[in-house]
Amino acid sequence: MNQSPSAGTMQAMRGEPPKVAVRVRDVTMDFGGGALAVDRASFDLETGRFLTILGPSGSGKTTLLRMIAGFQKPTSGAITINGRAVDATPPHRRSVGMVFQRLALFPHMTAAENVAFPLKMRRFNPKTIPGRVREFLDLVKLGDYGDRRINELSGGQQQRVAIARALVFEPELLLLDEPLAALDRKLREEMQLEFRRIQHELGVTTINVTHDQREALVVSDDIIVMDGGKIQQHAQPVDLYRRPDNPFVAGFLGVSTFVDGEATSDGLRAGGLTLRGTHATDISEGAPARGAIRAEQIRIDADPQALAGCDTAVPGKIHDVIFEGERLLYVAALDGLPGVEFRIYHHDPDAFDLYDIGAPVMIGWNARDMKIFKSVA
Amino acid sequence: MSQENDTKTFRYPLRWRIMDALEAALDVLWPRRLSPYSGWALIMPALLLVGILVLGLFQIAESSLHVLDRSTFMPAEEYTLANYEMVADSATYWRVLWRSLLGAGLTVFFTLLLALPYSYIMVRTPSAAVRKALLVALFLPFFIGQVVRAYGILIVLGTSGAVNDVLGLFGVEPVRLLFNFPAVVFGLVQYMLPFAVLMLAPALTAIPRETETAASSLGANWVRTFWHVVIPMAKPGLVGAGLVVGTLSLTDFAMPAMLGGGSQDFIANAIYDQFFRTADQGLGAALALLLVALGSILVGIVIAVFGAGTLGMGGKK
Ligand SMILES: Nc1ncnc2c1ncn2[C@@H]1O[C@H](COP(=O)(O)OP(=O)(O)OP(=O)(O)O)[C@@H](O)[C@H]1O
Ligand SMILES: [Mg+2]
Numbered sequence: 001m002n003q004s005p006s007a008g009t010m011q012a013m014r015g016e017p018p019k020v021a022v023r024v025r026d027v028t029m030d031f032g033g034g035a036l037a038v039d040r041a042s043f044d045l046e047t048g049r050f051l052t053i054l055g056p057s058g059s060g061k062t063t064l065l066r067m068i069a070g071f072q073k074p075t076s077g078a079i080t081i082n083g084r085a086v087d088a089t090p091p092h093r094r095s096v097g098m099v100f101q102r103l104a105l106f107p108h109m110t111a112a113e114n115v116a117f118p119l120k121m122r123r124f125n126p127k128t129i130p131g132r133v134r135e136f137l138d139l140v141k142l143g144d145y146g147d148r149r150i151n152e153l154s155g156g157q158q159q160r161v162a163i164a165r166a167l168v169f170e171p172e173l174l175l176l177d178e179p180l181a182a183l184d185r186k187l188r189e190e191m192q193l194e195f196r197r198i199q200h201e202l203g204v205t206t207i208n209v210t211h212d213q214r215e216a217l218v219v220s221d222d223i224i225v226m227d228g229g230k231i232q233q234h235a236q237p238v239d240l241y242r243r244p245d246n247p248f249v250a251g252f253l254g255v256s257t258f259v260d261g262e263a264t265s266d267g268l269r270a271g272g273l274t275l276r277g278t279h280a281t282d283i284s285e286g287a288p289a290r291g292a293i294r295a296e297q298i299r300i301d302a303d304p305q306a307l308a309g310c311d312t313a314v315p316g317k318i319h320d321v322i323f324e325g326e327r328l329l330y331v332a333a334l335d336g337l338p339g340v341e342f343r344i345y346h347h348d349p350d351a352f353d354l355y356d357i358g359a360p361v362m363i364g365w366n367a368r369d370m371k372i373f374k375s376v377a
Numbered sequence: 378m379s380q381e382n383d384t385k386t387f388r389y390p391l392r393w394r395i396m397d398a399l400e401a402a403l404d405v406l407w408p409r410r411l412s413p414y415s416g417w418a419l420i421m422p423a424l425l426l427v428g429i430l431v432l433g434l435f436q437i438a439e440s441s442l443h444v445l446d447r448s449t450f451m452p453a454e455e456y457t458l459a460n461y462e463m464v465a466d467s468a469t470y471w472r473v474l475w476r477s478l479l480g481a482g483l484t485v486f487f488t489l490l491l492a493l494p495y496s497y498i499m500v501r502t503p504s505a506a507v508r509k510a511l512l513v514a515l516f517l518p519f520f521i522g523q524v525v526r527a528y529g530i531l532i533v534l535g536t537s538g539a540v541n542d543v544l545g546l547f548g549v550e551p552v553r554l555l556f557n558f559p560a561v562v563f564g565l566v567q568y569m570l571p572f573a574v575l576m577l578a579p580a581l582t583a584i585p586r587e588t589e590t591a592a593s594s595l596g597a598n599w600v601r602t603f604w605h606v607v608i609p610m611a612k613p614g615l616v617g618a619g620l621v622v623g624t625l626s627l628t629d630f631a632m633p634a635m636l637g638g639g640s641q642d643f644i645a646n647a648i649y650d651q652f653f654r655t656a657d658q659g660l661g662a663a664l665a666l667l668l669v670a671l672g673s674i675l676v677g678i679v680i681a682v683f684g685a686g687t688l689g690m691g692g693k694k
Contacts, residue, residue, distance in 0.1 A: 071590055091593040104591035108609040117605070121596035165595065 019047040020083075021205040022068065022173060027077030029063050029229075037063045039229040040077070045207065045222070047082075050199050052208045052216040055226035056252070061209040062101075064226070065175050068207065070094050082172050092121070097166030097204075098175040102182075103158055105150045111161045112137065112146035118169040136164040139198060156187050163195075167202065174199075176208040180215065188212075192219050213253045217241065225249050244280070247373050250292040255329075257298075257342045260375065263289035267312075268372055271337040276311040277370030288375035295345040297369035300330055300361050302354075310364030316342070318359045330355070332363055434669070441662035445655075452659055460663035470647065470664070474671075476558070477643040481627040484565040488622050489615060491566065492573035497607070499574070500581045515571045523568055527635040530564055531555060556638030564632040569625060573618040580614020581607070616683045624672050644668045 022045040029038040038060040045051050053061045066072045068079055070091035079086055086094055097118075106114050112133050119129045137143050140160035150158060159179060166174060176195070180188045196219050199206050210216055216223050217237045225232040225240065225248070233245040244250035247258060261270030263284065267277040268291040277291050299307055307313040319341060320331040328346040333339075342363060346354075355361055407418070443452035444459045464470045499511040518526060533539050534554040541551045554560060584607060592602040608615070630645040637643075642650075644664060651661030 069594055071594075090598075091590075092596050092598050094594075096594060098591070098594045100587050100591055102585065102587055104585060104587040106588065106592075106606060106610075108612070117592075117597075118595035121592075121601060121605075169596065 020044045021047040021049075021081065022207070023078075023080040024064075024068070025078045025080075027064070027067060027074045027079060029060070029067060029072065030075040036060075036229045038067070038074075041226075041229075041231050042077075043224060043231065043234055045205060047205050048203045049221040050196070050206045050208065050219060051222045051224065052210060052220035053224045053226055054210060054213060054216040054252070055232075056211055059226040060229040061211075061226055062177055063229075065098075065177050065207065065209050068173070069096050069098050069175055095169075095172040096175060097169065097171035097173070099159075099162045099166045099177065099179040101178045103162045103179065105158060105162055105165070107150050109150070110146065111142060111148050111150065111153065111157075114150065114161055115146075115164045115168050118165060122169050124169070132168060136168040139167075139201070140164045140194075155183055156191065159183070159191055160194075163198065167198070167204065170202075170204075172205065174204045174206040176206065178209055178211070180210070181212075188215070189218075195219055217253070225252060227252075244292070244371065246281070247290050247292055247376075250294075250371060250373075255295040255343050255345070256292045257295070257340065259291040259293075259337070259340050261289060261291065263287050263372055263374075266367065267291075267370065270340075271334075273314060273334060273336040275314075275370060276365075276367035277372045278368050280371040281374050283372060283374045290373050290375050291370050292373065293342075293365055293370045295329065295343045296347075298342060298344040298363060298365050300332065300344050300346065300355070300363055302359070302361050304362050307362050307364035311367040312370070313362050313364035316361060316363045318355050318357055318361060320357060321355070332361065334363060434666075437662040437665055440658050441660075441666055443659045445657045445659055450656065460659045463660065464663055464667065473642050473644055473647050474667075476641065477627055478671075480558070480562055480565065480633070480643060481623050483562050484569060484626040485619050485623045487562070487566045488569045488573045489619060492570055492577055492618065493608075493611070493615070495570070496574045496577040496581055497603075500578055501586070515574055518567075519571055523631045524635070526568065527564055527631055530560075530567070530636060534560065555636060556640060558637075558641055560636045561633050561641045561643075564636040565626045565629060568629075568632060569622045572625070573622050576618035576621060577611065577614045580611045580617075584610045612683070616679060620676060620679055623675065627672060627675075628668060644671075 022043075024041055024043050027038060027041045028036055030036050041060075041064055043051075053064060055061050063072065067074050068081075070086065070089060073087070081094065081096070106117065109117065115133045115136055116129055119132060120126075124132070133146070134143070137146050140163050142157060142160050142164065145153065145157060148157075150161070153161065162179060180191050183191060192215050195206075195208070199219075208216075208219065220237055222234065223237055223240050224234045227248050233240060233249045235243070240249065241253055244253065250256050251258065259268060259270050259275065261268045261275075263269075263279070263286065264274060265285055268275045268289055270291075275291060277293075283289055299310060301307055304313065314334045314336070316332050316334040318330055318332050322329040322331070326347075330344040330346055331341050332344060333341055344363070407415070411418075440452060441460055442456045442458070443454070444457055445451075446453040495511065495515075499508055499515075502508050502511075521529075531538075535541070536551045536553065536555075538554075540554060544552060588606060588610070589602050592606045593599075597605060627643075628645050629643060630649060633641050633643040633646050634649075637646075645668070648661050648664045648668070651657045651664060
């Protein structure tokens, strides 16, 4: 379990303890199906920050979120929200707003009635309700749509109603369970920025769940990567991308190529080649190791001179060239390692279509970009 | 790949073969160029049935316009509204009418009140055993039939029945529980409950569980969730079930006859008496038409208020 590096360092910098909004301690969920849905998850989330839980399908993200919302009781472990243990608090007494994967708006009410619902349920002063509903519909740019029924709104507009409904009663915590998954890519990216804007405007502590790594990197202050019910890493986006703790995280964010071999003091030996790299974990020489390198950190050139600045430069062959619009993806293998297909991004707009399939090229990278991990048995 | 191998990986299903044969036969019986009329051909049987009903209705309307000739005990020749006047002037028939309406209304109310939680639990319970038990309990009475069930109620609620036995243990004198209005409504509710549950269950299934979860996260306890979310979203089912229960109760014969003991007649019992006891066809026909009119008006009002869409017929009001 990895603690966020941010918590400690920021605390020291500001010289005051940051307020912890959500504290999750050793929370485990066992549905009785063999593997644990959530396995001893622990993390702290500071007030006002935007945390994203990122992981593949079935990794336990929704389960963790539902336990925080109170819809499910953890098998063991403790959850505190703003210093109060909430284990015995039912969802309707927690101050948690949630936007659901399928939105779960009330189809028999208008947009405005949906937004007013939590205010009525939480016994706000009836005189203040209309003004507040208007304010939050404006916040999500739906000021003119209050009278519409839910089925008279577009997907993106329904999304906005769901956000307004979850925020209007000023919850201590906002939970988002992949509410953007169903939208097309353009709308999704627009809504991601929208989430960020609203979250900054209101400063509400937020936990977002997604399996979209781009979304996680774009919107979050902190990211937790989950796999198989376990927290794999908890870090800020840049740290997470640059310094993955294990091959899973390295592979889940970005496009990486993995090379299995044995560790050397300054890299990895595989297929008779010595590839330069840096140790990402404590690992002794000669131990089985796995190297990971991202597609944008590999250079490719026909001219060996061009790669003179690289710590490693090895001859290889192009296996495939894939046009991705803003960039080209080369699939290439080193001559001594025909089984490992390196994936390499090429961005130079003048040098598109430089190499054909089968062309001999030099492939190189810098030692700091190839991360060497201990092999997991 | 050999043909043998092909059949191993994919066997042409028997059901498809039957469909093929049926389609081939249909092509002969109903050539393709007739296909624009297929829709009409398909609803023809239903139209025929409705047509027969309408014909019968005309027949009844016709006979309601003749009074019984007491000398021959045959309907008189001349046309007259005397039968309708007779009904309108009769306090007894007004009482029967009012009793039927009140009985149907109360039955709808109590049936829905009981059916809603029953079907909600049946739909939402996480336990398959509970669901099955509730379903079986629902279908068992169907196999028993109305008359036997009414007889069962007679036995249980009778002066020397199980209920009075239990009351006797507490020193209560035997109470007359039968042959009164509440007994009839009790019997009707008991009879209608399965229909209502069966009509409500699909409506409740259609409500996503997440919608209720959302309501609770927005601050609603389960009572308020039920009131503000489940009931409004189940409205089509409630209206449909209410209509079916209401019309079936309004026109019911067996429960008032058996549990009312002759003192609690509904309209259907009055009609029966005219047709089969007094043999006054004209008066019976007039009452029958009144019943049809009453039922149609009530259904019309409900549909006008709630919209045909609430019955799952699509479209808005
Ligand atoms: N109510 C339940 N009963 C039994 N098992 C469950 C239940 N809910 C979830 N699980 C199991 O727990 C594991 C984690 O599920 P969860 O829904 O948390 O995944 P997720 O990360 O949200 O996935 P996705 O991205 O597909 O939504 C899965 O293996 C799932 O099958
Ligand atoms: Mg999920």
